[in-house]
Amino acid sequence: MYSQNELDTVLTKQNWTLVNTKLLAKMISEFMYEDMISPQLVQEKDSYTIYDLRVSDKKSYTFHAIARQFDSYDVDWKSIRILENGNEVEGSAVGFLLDIKPLIGMSSETTAHLIKEISQTLIADVHLLNKRVSSDKLITEDYANLEGYMTGHPWITYNKGRIGFGYDDYLAYAPEHQNEVTLSWIGVSRQISSFQSIEELTFEKLVNYELNEQDRSKFQNILEEKTDDPSQYFMMPVHEWQWKNVLIQNFTEEIANQTIIPLGQSSDRYLPQQSIRTFVNKSNPNKHHVKLPMSILNTLVYRGLPAERTLIAPKITEFIKGIYEKDSFLKDECRVILPGEIASINVNHSYYNQLENAPYQYKEMLGVIFRESIYTYLEEGEQAITLAALLYEDHNGKPYIKSLIEKSGMSTEEWMTQFFDVTMKPLLHYLYQYGTVFSPHGQNTILVLKDSKPSRLAIKDFVDDVNISDQPFEELNYLTDELKDVLRSEPPEGLTQFIFTGLFICHLRYLSNILANGELMEEQNFWEKLAESILSYQARFPHLEERYKLFDFFKPTFTKLCLNRNRMVDEGYSVGEDRPHASEFGKVRNALSHYKKITK
Template identity: 65%
Template sequence: MLFQNEIHEQLNAQDWKEANQQLIAKMLAEYMYEDMIQPEVLHSDGKKRTFELSVPSGKAYQFDAEQRLFDSYDVSKESIVQIDQGVEKEAESAIELLVDLKEIIGMSAETTGHLIKELNATLIADVHLLQKTDRTSEQLLSADYADLEGYMKGHPWITYNKGRIGFGYDEYLRFAPEHQQEVQLSWIAVHNELASFQSVEGVTYERLLEQELSKEERRAFAQEVEKEGHNPEDYYFFPVHEWQWKNQLIQHFPEEIAKKQIIAMGEGNDVYLPQQSIRTFVNKSSTDKHHVKLPMSILNTLVFRGLPSERTLIAPKVTELIKGMYEKDDFLKKECRVILPGENASINVDHKHYSAVKDTPYQYLEMLGAIWRESIYTYVEEGEQAITLAALLHEDHKGTPFIQAMMEASGLEPEEWMKKFYQVVMDPLLHYLYQYGTVFSPHGQNTILVVKNNQPHRLAIKDFVDDVNVTDQQFPELADLSDEMKTVLRTEPPEGLTQFIFTGLFICHLRYLSHLLEKQNLLSEKTFWQLLAESIHHYQERFPELEDRFKLFDFFKPEMTKLCLNRNRMVDYGYADGDDRPHASEYGCVTNALASFKKPSKLTT
């Protein structure tokens, strides 16, 4: 009951100190990047800077950091010391640093209090991850896609990246992806007057159910509905997460449960493994079956992890849009051979009372539904292996980077490996942007790298429903987009659309990969970003007829608007219940390292 064994074993002083020092280094680096703190430079030596940050309490923090491109810093956690009344000691408390920064950053007491809670939850998870020493980076090269996700350490940029507010410690141990606990999903029946089913062409509700449930399961679930005196044909069957059922659905839908409009039917037979997003599950009993995305009303990395109703309703249509572009485009289909695991079906249930209230907090509109996404395993060919892009930032308990092990196993030099990587990743992303005015959010969690012989081979992109956006320009390729699609999908001006790749991939993922490769003496950051620029130029030289769009979506501007992922919670949004999900804050500009590799606009064929 008290988890005394886990607590005594996991939460020990040595690992607690290590987790805190790692987080302090991250906080200093990211708050500097987002211009929330401006420490004084005491002295410089090449790229190395020694900083001092004075705080209102009279203390000061000193630390060393290497200056990186894109206005970034790589802070040395070993160098961080706290000076209090002339006494110097190691800085060991991320929470103390947060409190010391409250006035400097301008956080409210309410925000600071809630953030202490999120940082403590993050630190508890970090301690558990420090003790995950069963597989080295080299051993992870052969890990299954779903298993590999359980080794990831969370968002590289957001400092409160594993807050998971709503979980108790027991639920954290059971449902957090790093614990890799297989779960059976509970199934409910919801009357078709409340629920709506949507699917791509060729997928019916009956066909979906036949694929996901055995005949025996379908019969047993139907009998549960019949026991309550109702006709199973009047209901939609779909899974829910146990946590959501116990903590949200019973409390928010008691009337529907009382009237048997929602009927609990029991667990399905298949076992699933939670992925990085916590709410997406891979079927381990049958890898050909869909991956299932379910709402979980926990607060994690800025938002409640529900399923927005308007996007759940339109998910299959977005899949048809994205795949329709692919099917008619030989470059995407035959050359890139990009993989697009479609969101083939969805069920949405609105809450009749919350949805009737104007400006109701968004989390109450995202509580009940399901999305079925095609399994990545159904696309992977012999000799191929799918890995989450986030894995490229992973370092094992010995400090060996996953990407270093992969490069060594590939037989390629780091520069050659990265050339292949950029071609595989950038070609399809750029083509969707330039040719179709359509962009994904290709961060580490949404993007899957398919390797062959440990070399980059193909790209897979997922999560269309949350992260597909389109241009606000009059592109003929989008002329047939319905008003419904335009309403639900975000339409963005040119820089806004460019930002999904610039910030989503370059800043949010590649920035950290360049730090890692530089630190390991595998590849200089200048070469790293030059190779990226060359991959963009290579694409543009291939399609000179799109030159006007290259200027429209310009990755080589000297500066780009700086989007911030810590600032928006800490300064702009706080923890207020708004009617829409928080979006990245805009604050100042970031120096674009790609600008130095810009070529003259006149393209030659």
């Protein structure tokens, strides 16, 4: 039977129980944060509180949790007990979902789809249990390989749903399996496609850099055999899964008319990163990282490439890098790294594009973005890791960050002070000085280490996550209408939210938990260090005082953005013409509002 060996080895009763219990704790924590469930406080102990969630007259969940800053809760997975009719019973993540369905008003349709996403997440979690690598060893792992050990989005509970993949696809393409792949290439008529790039980069230069002479010759010969004028075709890579499951079925007419021509596989081998659709070249790490559409549903959205952003990607790169080149603070002091999306190819579908209000995933099926490799920016002795790596804990419970701090020879306080300094300065400068913000979550933000110490920051994924202020800032006056039409323009709190929620809520609150639970740093000290880093930047640039009030990280509350609620309550699995955004529900108390008074 197919995959019997994998299933016999990995999918054991012990493993299944463990991943279910850990995911159950995460679900309780995040659903409490998003105000979807309201457990009752039973008893307060010295170091934790006992809560009880009654899901029916006959069934309840009791557990220990620590109330954290930002209205968060850290639930101890080992403490969870489930009572039904007075007897303790085994629980499961899916069982909990069914139990709370009537409490939160979730539809049966949404619940059914979510059961599938959670089940596939659990399968991935079971496989990740077998990757038993200690944090001490993992801190020396290469950037591209390190991605294969990550466990997914820390906030979204169905974070590895990957709807569209079969189990065979999962084993072949999921990043945790670290299978190197080759990319398939196609020739696309220039009549149905477009090529965009930064200034001075031509399509010919790009292809000569990405493909070796043998591959170029092989592909060129195929085009000469099948077309009258090969010069009227672009060569572009596609993912094998996308080709087999989406492109053949949806671009059948173009394949029949030979405006799309299969060319075969190139020689280089690539490793998928956490997003699944972005690939690092392992044959030559200095070559570009390749971002390809994959029409699978994962963490709220289909992972395609939106046409309007694919088309504008190189110009967004020129905009972001243009700021950097003219700003000595960013360039000479922060020495921030900005791996640019320097070229793209987009292919619109001839029929779906004529369809008004078509579901967005049908307009994101075929394209490619080439991003500069992080390796081309690293200096001697530097090591790159995503911020997500800092949340890793090994099978013995040792945090990755603890191993880093130990190897650095610094105290936790010294290391975190340097971390906040390196991380916050460039993000704040782009926001305050230029009204421009990134979405600095754990995958987009790269920490560059030297001697295991925070040294520099790298920020990627401009095309999806760069946003600008709606205020009349002089620094934004020169933006073209083309850029303004694509970049999201946000009011002050909306723009501030990209850092507040994208970094503080989506990443730092989990890092704070890890440090507190490991007795490395008290939670209060952690957030005080963050506040000090913001205030230190603000003292450095007093001329921006009015903008500090506009983009205020110290106000008492922010609108609470919710990611699980979006799927479970608000949007369900309906698909409209636009990608879904985080739900807004209530307010979250801002821990930094207290530290402003202490640290000034």
